[in-house]
Amino acid sequence: MRQSQLFPKTKKEAPKDAESINHKLLVRAGFMDQLMAGSWTLLPMGFKVVQKINQIIREEINAVGGQEMLMPLLHPKTIWNETGRWDKADEIMYKLKDSRDKEYALSFTHEEIVMDLLRKTISSYKDLPVSIYHFSTKFRNELRAKSGILRGREFMMKDLYSAHANEVDLMEYYEKVKVAYSKIFTRLGFNFKIAKASGGVFTDKFTHEFQVLSDVGEDTIYWKEGDEEAVNEEVMEGDKAEYKSAKSIEVGNIFPLGTFYSERMRAYFTDRDGGKKPIWFGSYGIGPTRVMGTWVEVSHDDKGIIWSKQIAPYDVHLVELKSDSGEGKAEKIYDKLKQMGFDVLWDDRDVSAGEKFGDIDLIGIPVRLVVSDKTGDKIEHKERTSDKSELLSFEEVARRLQE
Numbered sequence: 001m002r003q004s005q006l007f008p009k010t011k012k013e014a015p016k017d018a019e020s021i022n023h024k025l026l027v028r029a030g031f032m033d034q035l036m037a038g039s040w041t042l043l044p045m046g047f048k049v050v051q052k053i054n055q056i057i058r059e060e061i062n063a064v065g066g067q068e069m070l071m072p073l074l075h076p077k078t079i080w081n082e083t084g085r086w087d088k089a090d091e092i093m094y095k096l097k098d099s100r101d102k103e104y105a106l107s108f109t110h111e112e113i114v115m116d117l118l119r120k121t122i123s124s125y126k127d128l129p130v131s132i133y134h135f136s137t138k139f140r141n142e143l144r145a146k147s148g149i150l151r152g153r154e155f156m157m158k159d160l161y162s163a164h165a166n167e168v169d170l171m172e173y174y175e176k177v178k179v180a181y182s183k184i185f186t187r188l189g190f191n192f193k194i195a196k197a198s199g200g201v202f203t204d205k206f207t208h209e210f211q212v213l214s215d216v217g218e219d220t221i222y223w224k225e226g227d228e229e230a231v232n233e234e235v236m237e238g239d240k241a242e243y244k245s246a247k248s249i250e251v252g253n254i255f256p257l258g259t260f261y262s263e264r265m266r267a268y269f270t271d272r273d274g275g276k277k278p279i280w281f282g283s284y285g286i287g288p289t290r291v292m293g294t295w296v297e298v299s300h301d302d303k304g305i306i307w308s309k310q311i312a313p314y315d316v317h318l319v320e321l322k323s324d325s326g327e328g329k330a331e332k333i334y335d336k337l338k339q340m341g342f343d344v345l346w347d348d349r350d351v352s353a354g355e356k357f358g359d360i361d362l363i364g365i366p367v368r369l370v371v372s373d374k375t376g377d378k379i380e381h382k383e384r385t386s387d388k389s390e391l392l393s394f395e396e397v398a399r400r401l402q403e
């Protein structure tokens with residue numbers, strides 16, 4: 001991508017109302033734009049990052065048998081009445097009426113929609129288990145939407161739902177998803193803990209949250225050295241002084257919902273013994289847009305964002321410093337790297353070196369390549385995380401990128 005054509009340009013200043021780091025940096029660097037409180041456009045680079053996050057999630061969810069699909073966002077009131085959540089989740093739901101006074105909700109989650117599918121499609125234990133998911137928008141009337149993209153009123157979620165013939169099968173799958181989520185957040189490079197938490201409006205049982213340690217987090221978790229799992233403050237019992245604690249950002253949550261939904265929505269199946277039984281149900285969410293914001297909160301410096309290789313919008317940021325003789329070198333390197341399959345952002349703009357280097361640090365692509373008169377037939381290679389640069393041959397640069 002030629003930076004002269006990249007939409008939009010970077011900004012010198014953060015928006016005045018921006019309070020959080022992710023809001024300031026992601027807007028300045030051109031990854032997202034705020035339409036109104038809690039409502040964000042993912043600009044081309046932001047969308048690339050979220051797609052990379054989604055692909056990591058997709059691979060691990062597919063590996064535990066999840067089948068990807070897509071469900072609607074506009075839901076009839078009637079279906080939410082079946083579980084009582086039309087009233088119970090009143091605060092968080094956006095509700096609307098059409099011109100004929102029919103009432104709808106905008107999706108804040110999809111349990112009822114999946115349960116409707118299951119009751120129409122599952123009749124025998126032979127039809128179970130089922131594991132289905134989608135990536136789609138969720139709408140929630142969040143009271144405080146001030147932490148940038150960490151808390152949107154409209155945001156992206158990957159939600160997986162599983163259906164089982166009995167509790168043992170559900171809990172075995174629940175543990176598998178817990179492992180899959182750990183793989184996802186490990187691949188994403190987070191310092192995270194799994195924390196036991198309450199079910200909120202979703203279930204009266206416990207749930208598990210995936211919490212990234214960060215001082216800007218709204219949650220507090222407690223754990224003892226060597227413990228496999230932490231506990232969210234909301235369900236913390238015992239003497240807090242005996243535990244380590246940290247602020248954290250919830251990036252994922254898994255729910256062993258049981259038969260609450262199937263009983264209310266009459267989603268029954270015929271078991272081996274011929275008896276009619278309610279489907280055992282679980283749901284599992286991750287917020288990819290919150291994940292992007294969380295990454296920026298935990299990985300930046302005073303100059304800008306520091307992306308990892310896994311989710312960076314581009315593999316390389318290439319720049320040529322203007323000179324009498326050196327021009328034209330970058331284009332050749334750009335073409336060769338592209339042919340090799342690397343995703344390159346080439347700053348081909350006619351602006352000062354200072355402006356180019358400023359943007360490179362702000363955008364935060366893992367590798368910076370500079371060519372100029374000074375570099376001769378070599379390329380100056382520098383990583384975003386390092387202060388040192390090295391002069392390397394093209395082959396050496398390509399080898400490093402492949403590592």
Ligand code: ATP
Pocket residue numbers: 140142149150151152153155156157250251252253285286287288289290291
């Ligand atoms: P929170 O406690 O932060 O309000 P939640 O527990 O209500 O979140 P869940 O219903 O568990 O959220 O949603 C699953 C995942 O969706 C969360 O772990 C988070 O990654 C993401 N998420 C939830 N609410 C938002 C939001 N308002 N904006 C962006 N992502 C969100």
Ligand code: MG
Pocket residue numbers: 209250252253
């Ligand atoms: Mg949650």
